[in-house]
Amino acid sequence: xxxxxxxxxxxxxxxxxxxxxxxxxxxxxxxxxxxxxxxxxxxxxxxxxxxxxxxxxxxxxxxxxxxxxxxxxxxxxxxxxxxxxxxxxxxxxxxxxxxxxxxxxxxxxxxxxxxxxxxxxxxxxxxxxxxxxxxxxxxxxxxxxxxxxxxxxxxxxxxxxxxxxxxxxxxxxxxxxxxxxxxxxxxxxxxxxxxxxxxxxxxxxxxxxxxxxxxxxxxxxxxxxxxxxxxxxxxxxxxxxxxxxxxxxxxxxxxxxxxxxxxxxxxxxxxxxxxxxxxxxxxxxxxxxxxxxxxxxxxxxxxxxxxxxxxxxxxxxxxxxxxxxxxxxxxxxxxxxxxxxxxxxxxxxxxxxxxxxxxxxxxxxxxxxxxxxxxxxxxxxxxxxxxxxxxxxxxxxxxxxxxxxxxxxxxxxxxxxxxxxxxxxxxxxxxxxxxxxxxxxxxxxxxxxxxxxxxxxxxxxxxxxxxxxxxxxxxxxxxxxxxxxxxxxxxxxxxxxxxxxxxxxxxxxxxxxxxxxxxxxxxxxxxxxxxxxxxxxxxxxxxxxxxxxxxxxxxxxxxxxxxxxxxxxxxxxxxxxxxxxxxxxxxxxxxxxxxxxxxxxxxxxxxxxxxxxxxxxxxxxxxxxxxxxxxxxx
Amino acid sequence: xxxxxxxxxxxxxxxxxxxxxxxxxxxxxxxxxxxxxxxxxxxxxxxxxxxxxxxxxxxxxxxxxxxxxxxxxxxxxxxxxxxxxxxxxxxxxxxxxxxxxxxxxx
Ligand SMILES: Cc1cc2nc3c(=O)[nH]c(=O)nc-3n(C[C@H](O)[C@H](O)[C@H](O)COP(=O)(O)OP(=O)(O)OC[C@H]3O[C@@H](n4cnc5c(N)ncnc54)[C@H](O)[C@@H]3O)c2cc1C
Ligand SMILES: [Zn+2]
Numbered sequence: 001x002x003x004x005x006x007x008x009x010x011x012x013x014x015x016x017x018x019x020x021x022x023x024x025x026x027x028x029x030x031x032x033x034x035x036x037x038x039x040x041x042x043x044x045x046x047x048x049x050x051x052x053x054x055x056x057x058x059x060x061x062x063x064x065x066x067x068x069x070x071x072x073x074x075x076x077x078x079x080x081x082x083x084x085x086x087x088x089x090x091x092x093x094x095x096x097x098x099x100x101x102x103x104x105x106x107x108x109x110x111x112x113x114x115x116x117x118x119x120x121x122x123x124x125x126x127x128x129x130x131x132x133x134x135x136x137x138x139x140x141x142x143x144x145x146x147x148x149x150x151x152x153x154x155x156x157x158x159x160x161x162x163x164x165x166x167x168x169x170x171x172x173x174x175x176x177x178x179x180x181x182x183x184x185x186x187x188x189x190x191x192x193x194x195x196x197x198x199x200x201x202x203x204x205x206x207x208x209x210x211x212x213x214x215x216x217x218x219x220x221x222x223x224x225x226x227x228x229x230x231x232x233x234x235x236x237x238x239x240x241x242x243x244x245x246x247x248x249x250x251x252x253x254x255x256x257x258x259x260x261x262x263x264x265x266x267x268x269x270x271x272x273x274x275x276x277x278x279x280x281x282x283x284x285x286x287x288x289x290x291x292x293x294x295x296x297x298x299x300x301x302x303x304x305x306x307x308x309x310x311x312x313x314x315x316x317x318x319x320x321x322x323x324x325x326x327x328x329x330x331x332x333x334x335x336x337x338x339x340x341x342x343x344x345x346x347x348x349x350x351x352x353x354x355x356x357x358x359x360x361x362x363x364x365x366x367x368x369x370x371x372x373x374x375x376x377x378x379x380x381x382x383x384x385x386x387x388x389x390x391x392x393x394x395x396x397x398x399x400x401x402x403x404x405x406x407x408x409x410x411x412x413x414x415x416x417x418x419x420x421x422x423x424x425x426x427x428x429x430x431x432x433x434x435x436x437x438x439x440x441x442x443x444x445x446x447x448x449x450x451x452x453x454x455x456x457x458x459x460x461x462x463x464x465x466x467x468x469x470x471x472x473x474x475x476x477x478x479x480x481x482x483x484x485x486x487x488x489x490x491x492x493x494x495x496x497x498x499x500x501x502x503x504x505x506x507x508x509x510x511x512x513x514x515x516x517x518x519x520x521x522x523x524x525x526x527x528x529x530x531x532x533x534x535x536x537x538x539x540x541x542x543x544x545x546x547x548x549x550x551x552x553x554x555x556x557x558x559x560x561x562x563x564x565x566x567x568x569x570x571x572x573x574x575x576x577x578x579x580x581x582x583x584x585x586x587x588x589x590x591x592x593x594x595x596x597x598x599x600x601x602x603x604x605x606x607x608x609x610x611x612x613x614x615x616x617x618x619x620x621x622x623x624x625x626x627x628x629x630x631x632x633x634x
Numbered sequence: 635x636x637x638x639x640x641x642x643x644x645x646x647x648x649x650x651x652x653x654x655x656x657x658x659x660x661x662x663x664x665x666x667x668x669x670x671x672x673x674x675x676x677x678x679x680x681x682x683x684x685x686x687x688x689x690x691x692x693x694x695x696x697x698x699x700x701x702x703x704x705x706x707x708x709x710x711x712x713x714x715x716x717x718x719x720x721x722x723x724x725x726x727x728x729x730x731x732x733x734x735x736x737x738x739x740x
Contacts, residue, residue: 071721071723072719072721080677080679114704114705116701116705116707116709116711116726117704118693118697118700118711118723118724119693119696119697119700122723122724123723123724124711124723124724124725124726125714125723125724125725126676126725126726127676127677127678128676128677128678128679129677130677132726134705134706134707256675259673259674259675260673260675260676261728261732261733262735263673263735263736275674292679292680292681293674293675293676293677293678293679293680294674294675294680296675299675324735325731325735328731328734338731341729345728345729
């Protein structure tokens with residue numbers, strides 16, 4: 001076996017990840033830990049200052065309810081989330097986050113995040129739930145608070161967590177390795193919070209070849225949360241709900257400003273506006289087709305219908321929008337100046353957050369004032385905290401959850417002592433950055449209580465750890481043993497390198513599970529074939545080989561993605577209807593079946609037998625639904 | 635260009651708040667607020683709201699300096715009112731023209 005030193009860390013509460021949810025968990029857990037003499041440890045695969053989906057900075061906080069000022073009610077937020085997710089939402093979880101999110105935002109402000117306010121101290125709202133921020137250092141500010149709360153001596157950076165340590169159905173810690181030194185890490189804990197984000201590159205991205213690695217979602221979140229919870233034996237929910245945002249094609253530049261500020265139209269190649277010409281299609285998805293805002297997947301769907309009829313490309317009519325805006329100025333001289341201002345605003349929109357889109361524009365001779373620019377639905381992502389919903393099935397809070405949804409500790413999965421937040425917990429969409437932090441705080445408090453109530457350290461035998469270590473380091477051994485078998489280190493009859501493995505996974509998912517090349521369409525026979533191929537891939541994952549530490553991480557990232565993929569395929573197959581047509585479409589079951597499938601589709605992998613079980617769970621609303629749609633104008 | 639519609643309340647007149655007529659006066663300048671359709675896909679939910687588009691509104695005019703001095707950004711805000719919920723507050727703008735393309739016909 002490769003010569004890796006084993007480092008053992010024993011703690012009470014172990015937080016996995018260093019993103020928004022983990023930082024929330026850290027500050028809250030640190031507070032309760034001091035009172036209860038509990039030790040808290042955090043592990044991130046990267047450096048907390050710039051890790052996770054908020055790494056580059058954001059320009060808005062997407063969840064702020066304004067409860068105290070009477071701006072909105074909890075029910076308002078629950079209605080918004082439920083409608084966008086076509087009825088499939090754990091209202092108790094959404095409400096629990098919503099009632100805590102404002103205080104999280106106030107903490108951000110206290111820690112130094114500039115949130116825009118007018119001269120009278122009112123937050124500047126970009127949307128009903130959105131606050132404008134100077135967000136380039138958002139993550140740094142949030143991470144700093146977490147670091148101060150925990151103390152750097154309790155934080156391990158650049159350690160990649162591979163999988164769980166178990167004591168029967170109780171989590172006992174986690175194992176992983178340093179991505180900088182030959183060190184294998186064993187973290188023993190009484191409770192664990194999984195907050196390792198969602199997953200990208202499970203599906204083939206639109207950008208391949210020279211654009212490889214480019215995606216809307218950060219590529220370093222590779223399904224570790226899902227892998228960890230599935231392998232621990234936790235019940236998962238909504239693993240079929242992927243998110244596909246519409247972006248400027250190939251560089252994934254944001255479209256929001258064009259729609260919202262410039263009032264640009266999106267048209268097909270024949271100048272038709274799909275949101276207008278396809279409007280009646282929304283009637284097929286009532287009641288959700290008639291709510292405002294129109295659910296994100298249905299907006300995608302109307303555009304995709306045009307593409308499937310051969311009416312693409314779809315264009316953002318930037319030239320039209322700029323012309324219209326500048327022509328509103330009657331004075332010719334002023335008009336010229338205005339045109340210049342608009343052009344620079346157009347470029348700045350990309351330079352703010354997706355510089356590569358500006359480079360692509362320059363490289364393809366797109367002058368936004370002269371030429372429209374292509375937009376497209378991106379590839380599928382697993383981001384349960386944004387507009388997807390995938391993640392673990394967790395307990396609700398005692399005072400809001402019905403008995404079916406409550407098992408002792410808020411946000412604990414069905415595995416004893418394993419808590420989940422942010423992208424890691426399912427069926428509670430639209431948390432975004434602030435809600436993920438708030439959910440992390442809910443987890444932090446609950447997990448400390450778990451540690452106090454379950455003060456015994458779970459048992460793990462040394463043999464298990466040795467076996468895990470050998471398994472995790474196997475790709476390095478396999479490479480060393482076989483590297484002389486061919487003249488090219490990347491091609492070898494005895495092993496597969498992580499990059500080639502990833503391409504194979506992406507090809508399977510793209511072609512059989514409804515990726516970009518099949519216009520997100522799939523069917524039972526396709527899914528069955530895909531599952532068969534995933535089975536072969538799983539066999540071959542035993543042959544993953546790594547030349548160095550970096551590739552070792554790449555190997556395990558891809559194994560994580562593979563498990564995310566399998567749970568996805570199984571759940572899409574289980575849900576015998578089409579509910580989110582702009583995210584995926586079952587060609588064999590093209591209609592929504594509200595009667596039979598207005599339910600959660602859950603899955604469970606049994607660590608003892610290695611078998612999957614699919615489970616239907618009832619949706620128990622917190623609020624009576626009558627009237628919701630009236631209020632929203634539906 | 636002055637965005638005020640002369641058929642509506644002039645800036646110097648006392649504010650008129652008559653929901654029946656759908657005329658709302660800006661509490662900062664008294665000008666009639668314009669009917670504004672929130673952009674589709676925004677979380678405002680395609681509602682009709684009212685925004686003070688008076689470029690001489692002192693709240694908006696002072697906003698540029700305020701935002702520059704407080705947040706080092708070239709932006710201001712305009713007063714917004716949602717008649718459905720009674721909620722109001724500042725909506726951000728990056729230029730004199732921002733949001734004006736969504737002014738609804740009255
Ligand atoms: C492009 C984009 C734009 C967005 N825009 C906004 C916006 O404008 N406003 C808003 O409020 N929200 C926005 N969001 C949503 C927000 O970023 C997420 O909801 C939030 O970051 C989720 O928090 P999280 O903690 O679950 O995951 P993340 O914040 O992504 O954190 C995941 C953490 O896990 C770590 N990790 C991953 N794998 C491992 C492993 N194996 N071992 C150890 N550590 C691991 C990562 O290093 C990282 O620290 C946006 C998201 C994206 C992708
Ligand atoms: Zn005014």
